[in-house]
Structures are given as structure tokens and as C-alpha cells.
Amino acid sequence: MLRISDTSYARTCRGISRRELLRVGSLALGGLTLSQLLQVQASQEGRRMVKDKAVVLLFLQGGPSQIETFDPKMSAPAEIRSITGEMQSRLPGVTFGGTFPKLAAMADRLAVVRSFASGNADHQNYMTVAGGDNPTRAPLGSLYARIAGPNSPHTGMPNNVIVPAEAVSPGLRLPQNFETDSLRKLVNASSNLGANYAFFDPSGGGELRQNLELRIPRERLADRRALLNQLDTFRRQADRTGVFENAAAHEQQAYDLLLRGVSQAFDLAREDPRVVSAYDTSNLFSQAEVNRWGDMRRSSNLLGKQMLLARRLVEQGCGFVTVMDAGWDMHSNNNSPRNLGGMYWLGPQVDHAVSAFLHDVEARGLSDKILLVVTGEMGRTPRIGREGGRDHWASLTPLLLAGGGLRMGQVVGQSDRQAGTPATERYTPRHLLGTVMETLFNVGEVRLQSDLPRDVVNAATAGTVIREMF
Structure with a gap:
């Protein structure tokens, strides 16, 4: 961490304690030491394989229904078709589920894949989708960070960030349920x-947030050159352990990285209130009411702010953001409301959070830079159960894509008449892996990187793109 303070610890005659100096020598932004940051910077200069792109993965934890989202099948029998009805989209002949009017109105900027199947019907195998079924079993964000570097070489922003609801509501502690364990396993x-x-x-919270703060009064930053010189003097007097080797030329850069607002990106209070209001979903439903149901105990009404935070992080250089939205395991038993x-x-x-995000990134000229992926670990059974819900289903999973410079305004693939299996070419998590990697990297150059472990190269190149997207 970088923690420079003029009020704590004993001072030497030069004004800064040895302990403070050692803290400076171990600058960390989300786990990155100063020396590692500079190594990443150097390696990035020689890696033209990393594109100026980013991915935001909105993961609908629990398994969203392919029918009530983007394939309503209103001509099917009552026990099959969407309980929420349908909404005519901007694309002729294409309808979305009835709770998605805003996304339907901007379908010309979206791509819906109706023949995507996770091949998974178990919450515990969510990594099949979250990791694109890559051989390392790491999430897509971790695979990206392993290739592109753990932090942005330009801003120091962590390259792999997860945004649960708690990230936008300090002090929030959602109740525990099966999704808590799934989230923990994903993080692990x-x-x-x-x-x-x-x-x-x-x-x-706590020290984790403090690791992103520059603890020094603003007035002293005006004299940061003198401070750097002071640090340099102590660096030369430090133990010859190699900790500060080759660091002097980059001390100025280390300060600049923090001063560009890396830590501020995590603070929504610094956002324009009008933008915050445009994203806000907290008035759509009572979180306490939703949390009464066992399978929805980790649900929140904060998704709008989570998506806003994702945009802010990408603007500050993060390459991969995973946003978690829980509560989609809608069996309609005693753990979730009847009739879906x-x-x-x-x-x-x-509908509101994603449409606000897409309008915002378009207004900022970021639509081609950011690929949004919306999916979950599985889909739901085509036939509605006795209690009005749908159970786990491996053969179809909803998948929505937007931006990233890919081909939008289309429906890719088709399901059968019951939205139970693909009627056209089946796309899998490996296709999602290939599409994401091709968006973020020049994959051909990844194959040529001798400084990357072969298992990482093999994982990054194991997928095949969804060809209609390119």
C-alpha cells in the first residue's frame, strides 16, 4: 500500500520514519507492489496483444429463465410461454419478456443469443459460465488479468474487480444463503x-479500501517534488535488500497514479447526482420484502449503482468487471414467490440498470470500448412446475451482449418451439470464452507469448468465437 502520513510514527531528523518509507516501497493498488506495477508497465509496452477494450460481466446468479428474459414463446402452450408476457422490441418480429421494455426499445444495440447452453444445471458448477469453461477453472476476469497484468499500467487500477451489492453500500450485510457460498467459491x-x-x-471495507488512499494532506502534495527527494534520500540509506532497486525513477509515477483518481473511482459520492439518479434502482422494490424469501436473501435493489460503479472503474482503466446480481433461482416454492x-x-x-448503463457509456463514447455480457450459470425448465416456477435447466441459458465493437441489432440462433433446446447451432461457454478473449486481445499474438505460462495461453485460446458477432 502507499501510505504517507505526517502525523504518525516516530520521525527521523529527515522528517519521515523508516517504517513509513518501507510502506512506500510496498505500494499496492489491489495487491500490486510498486515493483510489480513497473514490471507490468514494462511488459505492456512490448505486448501489443492487449486491445483498448474492457468487459463488464453482469452475472445473474441463481439461473435466469431464458423464456421470461429474451425468448418469451407466447405462441406456446400456457405451461410453456412467458408468465410475464412479452414486449415488442425495436427489431421486427423479435420480442423480449414483459419486464424488459427499456431493453426491448434498444434492441438494435443488443445481441441476444437464443441458442446458448451452459450445459450445467447446478449452482455449484457456475464456473462453467463465469470462466468460459477454460481449462484453468479461473474466472474470465482472472484470466484477463493474468495476460494483461493485474493492474492498468496507465492508472494503477486493478484489472479484475468484482462488484457485489455490498460494494456500493458500505455497511450492508446481506443475509446468507446458498448464493453466499457460491460467491465465496467464485472469489476463491x-x-x-x-x-x-x-x-x-x-x-x-476497512484496510481494503484504505489501500487505495493516499494518506497525505492535500497541501503537502504541492511540494511533492521535495517529498520525492526526501524519499530518495531514505531509499539510498535503506537496507540493501533489493526492495527499492530501480524504484527511484518511478516514484513520481507512483504518486501520479494515485492522484489521477484511482481510489476516487470507487466513491459514487463523487459522481454527478443526475447520473446517479438515472441509474438508481432502489425505488423499484423493497429489499426487505424480497429478502424474506430464502432463495432471494442475497437479492438487492442496488443493481443500478453496481452498474454505475462498473462504468467508473472501466473509465479509470479496469479491464474486467464482474457485477453480481443474486436471486434468480425461481423455483416458486417456499423459498421464492409463486408464479415466478x-x-x-x-x-x-x-431492465433499468442495463439500459441506463448502455445510454451512459454511449453518451461518453465508450460503447465500442466496453463489451457488456449478461448471463447466468444456467437457464430454467421450459415447462412451468406445479407451483408456478421453473427448475434448473442445462440445455438453454439466456445470453445478452452489447457494445465492444461487435455486431449488434441481431438475434443469434434459435431455440425450439418450447425454448428447451437449441434449434440451430448450439453455442457453449467455450464460445463465450472465445468471444470475450477475441474482444480483449489479439489472440494470435497471445499464442506467441513466450513469457506466459502455457496453461494460461492454452486457456485463453481454447474458445471459439460466436461467429455472427464478428
């Missing part, structure tokens, strides 16, 4: 490629 799996490439979780009642809470929230 993010270290499969090494701790430096694991998720940075801004909801950690949860869709009337969570559907409009996704």
Missing part, C-alpha cells in the same frame, strides 16, 4: 492463477 477460484490475479473486492413472482422485482431492475 479467482486465485487459481495466483493471488495477484484474484478479484479485487471493493466491498471488503420474483421476475416482477428483478426483471425491471435489470
